[in-house]
Amino acid sequence: NAGVTQTPKFQVLKTGQSMTLQCAQDMNHNSMYWYRQDPGMGLRLIYYSASEGTTDKGEVPNGYNVSRLNKREFSLRLESAAPSQTSVYFCASSEVPGIAGGNEQFFGPGTRLTVL
Amino acid sequence: GENVEQHPSTLSVQEGDSAVIKCTYSDSASNYFPWYKQELGKGPQLIIDIRSNVGEKKDQRIAVTLNKTAKHFSLHITETQPEDSAVYFCAARSLNSGGSNYKLTFGKGTLLTVNP
Numbered sequence: 291n292a293g294v295t296q297t298p299k300f301q302v303l304k305t306g307q308s309m310t311l312q313c314a315q316d317m318n319h320n321s322m323y324w325y326r327q328d329p330g331m332g333l334r335l336i337y338y339s340a341s342e343g344t345t346d347k348g349e350v351p352n353g354y355n356v357s358r359l360n361k362r363e364f365s366l367r368l369e370s371a372a373p374s375q376t377s378v379y380f381c382a383s384s385e386v387p388g389i390a391g392g393n394e395q396f397f398g399p400g401t402r403l404t405v406l
Numbered sequence: 407g408e409n410v411e412q413h414p415s416t417l418s419v420q421e422g423d424s425a426v427i428k429c430t431y432s433d434s435a436s437n438y439f440p441w442y443k444q445e446l447g448k449g450p451q452l453i454i455d456i457r458s459n460v461g462e463k464k465d466q467r468i469a470v471t472l473n474k475t476a477k478h479f480s481l482h483i484t485e486t487q488p489e490d491s492a493v494y495f496c497a498a499r500s501l502n503s504g505g506s507n508y509k510l511t512f513g514k515g516t517l518l519t520v521n522p
Contacts, residue, residue, distance in 0.1 A: 294449070321508060330415070332495060332514040333450070340508055348509060349407075380449050387508060388501055393438060395510065397449030 291316050294398035296381050302404045303371045311366040311401050313381030321384045322364035323348075323395065324356060326377040333380065339364055340386070371405045378402050408433040410498050412513025420521050425486050427516045429496035430478040436498040439479045440510070441470060444493045453494075454481070457501070486520045493517050 294315045303309055315322065324336040325348075335348030339358040353375060355367045364383075368375060379401045385392030409432040419425050431439075437458035442450035456463045456470045456479065463470050467486075472479040483490055496513040 323508070330514055332412075332512040334512070335509060338508050346508070349511075382449075387499070393440065393455065393499075393501070394452045397451065399447075399449050 296398040315383040319383035323382040324366045325380045408511040410513040416517045418519045425483045427481045431498040435500040438499045438501045442495045
């Protein structure tokens with residue numbers, strides 16, 4: 291199993307350009323997440339999808355859109371990139387978290403994005 | 407919302423010594439506390455977690471302790487080895503029996519360096 295895969299690994303954009311970050315998981319997980327990681331800021335949740343067909347805002351959703359294409363894939367779109375969106379982006383997946391389990395999140399290797 | 411503070415931000419120890427990383431949380435409803443390890447260039451990976459009905463949990467050289475009254479929890483690594491060098495993140499979330507809470511709040515991370 292590949293686990294969680296992300297493409298691309300690296301990307302450089304100019305201010306105002308758009309792009310889509312792709313994420314796929316092969317663990318048959320219901321829930322998927324997008325985080326950004328900035329130096330000294332830890333991991334911050336951008337959007338999440340509790341299950342196929344649903345998406346919800348996280349802590350820092352402004353400037354981003356997401357699409358849960360199917361159970362395997364969850365994409366993150368930057369419509370008009372800004373320098374403040376320079377970051378490392380991680381996708382993660384899990385079973386439905388709750389008392390009975392499903393709490394471990396499995397992370398992809400990340401996409402390093404630079405916006406000039 | 408939840409706020410998680412993590413200390414120290416950097417920690418350097420000699421091989422064989424113990425390392426302790428501490429976190430505090432603000433939301434008394436939080437009852438699930440995972441720790442993630444992130445190696446250079448990779449995504450975070452769960453190493454241990456604890457629920458609020460347990461005061462301590464051990465897994466070989468790693469242990470986590472929880473003080474619900476004081477709202478703090480700690481990661482203890484004994485007999486450290488060079489391969490323990492990484493960034494460690496604590497996190498907190500509430501698990502609801504009546505539903506699921508998907509939002510995990512992370513601390514800002516601790517860079518642990520184990521010197522041979």
